[in-house]
Amino acid sequence: MATILSFGNQKGGCGKTTTTCVTAELLANKGNRILVVDLDHQGNSTFWLSQQSPYNFTGKTVYHALQERNPLPYIYKTSDYLHLLPAEDELEEFDRETDYYILKQTLAPVMNDYDYIFLDLPPSTGIRTRNGLTASDFVVVLLQSDPLCFEALERFLRLMQTIRDDYNHSLDIAGILPTMLDPRASADRQIIDEAREDYDDWVFTTEIKRKTRLKEFSIGGVQERYTEDRMALRPYKSFVEELLGRVTTQ
Amino acid sequence: MATILSFGNQKGGCGKTTTTCVTAELLANKGNRILVVDLDHQGNSTFWLSQQSPYNFTGKTVYHALQERNPLPYIYKTSDYLHLLPAEDELEEFDRETDYYILKQTLAPVMNDYDYIFLDLPPSTGIRTRNGLTASDFVVVLLQSDPLCFEALERFLRLMQTIRDDYNHSLDIAGILPTMLDPRASADRQIIDEAREDYDDWVFTTEIKRKTRLKEFSIGGVQERYTEDRMALRPYKSFVEELLGRVTTQ
Ligand SMILES: Nc1ncnc2c1ncn2[C@@H]1O[C@H](COP(=O)(O)OP(=O)(O)OP(=O)(O)O)[C@@H](O)[C@H]1O
Ligand SMILES: Nc1ncnc2c1ncn2[C@@H]1O[C@H](COP(=O)(O)OP(=O)(O)OP(=O)(O)O)[C@@H](O)[C@H]1O
Numbered sequence: 021m022a023t024i025l026s027f028g029n030q031k032g033g034c035g036k037t038t039t040t041c042v043t044a045e046l047l048a049n050k051g052n053r054i055l056v057v058d059l060d061h062q063g064n065s066t067f068w069l070s071q072q073s074p075y076n077f078t079g080k081t082v083y084h085a086l087q088e089r090n091p092l093p094y095i096y097k098t099s100d101y102l103h104l105l106p107a108e109d110e111l112e113e114f115d116r117e118t119d120y121y122i123l124k125q126t127l128a129p130v131m132n133d134y135d136y137i138f139l140d141l142p143p144s145t146g147i148r149t150r151n152g153l154t155a156s157d158f159v160v161v162l163l164q165s166d167p168l169c170f171e172a173l174e175r176f177l178r179l180m181q182t183i184r185d186d187y188n189h190s191l192d193i194a195g196i197l198p199t200m201l202d203p204r205a206s207a208d209r210q211i212i213d214e215a216r217e218d219y220d221d222w223v224f225t226t227e228i229k230r231k232t233r234l235k236e237f238s239i240g241g242v243q244e245r246y247t248e249d250r251m252a253l254r255p256y257k258s259f260v261e262e263l264l265g266r267v268t269t270q
Numbered sequence: 271m272a273t274i275l276s277f278g279n280q281k282g283g284c285g286k287t288t289t290t291c292v293t294a295e296l297l298a299n300k301g302n303r304i305l306v307v308d309l310d311h312q313g314n315s316t317f318w319l320s321q322q323s324p325y326n327f328t329g330k331t332v333y334h335a336l337q338e339r340n341p342l343p344y345i346y347k348t349s350d351y352l353h354l355l356p357a358e359d360e361l362e363e364f365d366r367e368t369d370y371y372i373l374k375q376t377l378a379p380v381m382n383d384y385d386y387i388f389l390d391l392p393p394s395t396g397i398r399t400r401n402g403l404t405a406s407d408f409v410v411v412l413l414q415s416d417p418l419c420f421e422a423l424e425r426f427l428r429l430m431q432t433i434r435d436d437y438n439h440s441l442d443i444a445g446i447l448p449t450m451l452d453p454r455a456s457a458d459r460q461i462i463d464e465a466r467e468d469y470d471d472w473v474f475t476t477e478i479k480r481k482t483r484l485k486e487f488s489i490g491g492v493q494e495r496y497t498e499d500r501m502a503l504r505p506y507k508s509f510v511e512e513l514l515g516r517v518t519t520q
């Protein structure tokens with residue numbers, strides 16, 4: 021029975037897609053069966069994991085899976101262990117829906133095919149994000165070290181609370197992950213320290229530093245050939261260990 | 271008669287709010303009358319320009335101005351020269367609309383009160399962004415130096431073309447602004463060079479480098495007290511000169 025994790029925060033550009041895809045690749049490399057569902061019509065995780073334009077999937081995306089409540093015909097196998105439910109522009113049509121349970125129903129047929137299902141949420145608090153949270157067991161909330169993202173955090177946690185109260189009582193927070201931290205900048209440090217004070221052990225011990233190499237993985241996927249790759253991945257590997265500790269004991 | 275500029279790209283976190291607010295503050299300091307319209311329900315430019323929580327404006331936001339096709343009761347004066355039409359969560363209700371001309375009609379009563387009206391677009395290609403582009407004379411398209419943002423650029427330009435063909439024949443591109451460039455990273459350099467090759471003189475000569483100081487302006491607004499402030503603002507000042515050259519001669 022798959023554990024479903026959302027990666028979210030409505031603030032744009034805080035590391036949702038990067039964290040979803042790097043974590044998925046690292047866990048698939050350890051032999052876990054992973055399905056990544058791209059819920060952003062920009063198709064960034066589609067681009068990252070398939071190394072193709074999202075438009076190559078037009079007519080065969082998560083939008084169609086949601087309409088039919090059946091993902092099977094639309095799953096793209098990037099490898100034996102890592103599968104993708106791709107997205108492109110058409111997914112925006114889904115925003116006219118009002119039912120929060122569509123995604124949960126759509127994933128039901130494949131719950132036994134995977135160890136983890138990851139949901140890459142879009143930068144908004146609309147119906148796609150609400151479907152994602154309603155279908156999830158856990159949420160990884162991204163916190164880029166900046167004032168606007170810190171401000172967005174509180175609102176995202178409140179939305180999670182609403183979903184938990186009214187739609188998905190078993191929704192739980194996996195944790196708050198600091199991303200793109202610039203170790204030289206005191207302002208970055210202050211934001212994360214403030215988050216640790218306010219949210220205590222919800223905040224992962226691991227902090228992901230800003231490293232250009234991580235951006236480059238979006239072309240060609242995660243690699244571990246060079247020292248530079250391994251250096252960039254090290255914080256994500258410790259994040260994966262921490263994450264597994266938080267989501268598997270339940 | 272105000273010139274209306276949109277700051278956009280549906281990719282999250284590419285510098286739309288930062289560029290809108292820094293440019294607005296720099297132009298207001300030069301004696302231009304500026305109205306910033308926050309079209310993102312996250313309310314990031316509201317937070318930046320008012321230094322208050324967006325929730326302080328609940329019930330008195332751009333959402334209400336749009337419903338009544340009249341902005342006047344909802345304009346917040348941050349200074350004599352810089353005014354704000356604030357946003358918060360309720361603006362998401364606007365996404366059920368299908369009319370592209372609502373914002374244009376709403377701004378009509380104040381067109382003679384300002385030199386420039388800036389629209390801070392949300393990270394999406396939905397009805398708010400389409401209203402923004404339909405109301406605009408020019409668009410500044412943000413390009414963060416990263417593969418996902420470069421991929422998003424083409425789609426955003428295509429959306430602009432659709433709006434220009436079907437809804438707003440006078441829509442024009444002001445330019446593509448490289449942001450958050452890390453001068454040490456060759457991958458960043460490659461992305462911008464590729465953009466210059468593909469899009470030629472659409473790309474501004476000015477490139478905004480990544481500087482933590484710019485993040486900090488979101489708390490307390492633009493300051494020019496210390497050398498560090500002036501260093502961080504220098505690329506934005508040269509951007510403002512270039513921008514004025516591109517939008518005023520028309
Ligand atoms: N640790 C990091 N170091 C350097 N760059 C990073 C890091 N994490 C993410 N990035 C870059 O920051 C940008 C934003 O990241 P990403 O696209 O993953 O965020 P997102 O939250 O998914 O954005 P959106 O809101 O558009 O969905 C991307 O260019 C990505 O490559
Ligand atoms: N030149 C820069 N140097 C360093 N940080 C920057 C720079 N420009 C923007 N930032 C930071 O990058 C993050 C994203 O910027 P911003 O919020 O302006 O983007 P956006 O496109 O408006 O995001 P959204 O998609 O959520 O609306 C913010 O933390 C901001 O402070």
Ligand SMILES: [Mg+2]
Pocket residue numbers: 036037038060064140141142
């Ligand atoms: Mg993303």
Ligand SMILES: [Mg+2]
Pocket residue numbers: 286287288310314390391392
């Ligand atoms: Mg913004």
